[in-house]
Amino acid sequence: QVPLVESGGGLVLPGGSLTLSCAGSGRTLSGYGMGWFRQVPGKEREYVASISWNTGTTRYADSAKGRFTISTDKAKNTVYLQMNGLKPEDTAVYSCGASPVIHSIAPTTYNYWGQGTQVTVSS
Secondary structure, rough: OOOEEEEOEEEOOOOOOOOEEEEEEOOOOOOEEEEEEEEOOOOOOEEEOOOOOOOEEEEEOOOOOOOOEEEEEEEOOEEEEEOOOOOOOOEEEEEEEEOOOOOOOOOOOOOOOOOEEEEEEOO
């Protein structure tokens, strides 16, 4: 088991910023591909960004490129998603996952998930 705990969601104005955190609790995230996904009611989970814990290489969905940045803090065993220039269409529940596959965009390859954190972009 790799317990993951997300935090940092909230309500933000269009154009604003938020930083989401995903902490691995009690077990190192070393060796995993870490991904951020988002989901709105009635739709499938959507890939946002991923990072290789070991190498630091990153990958982004087109919707996130240039606005979002995924990073890690190995000392804190935590993955971050810095989101700038937020738009109403970014409103969703954001979840992080851990996968043995690096940079997988398929939610089914992620073995462990956090509980999710709500991000609402609205004026």
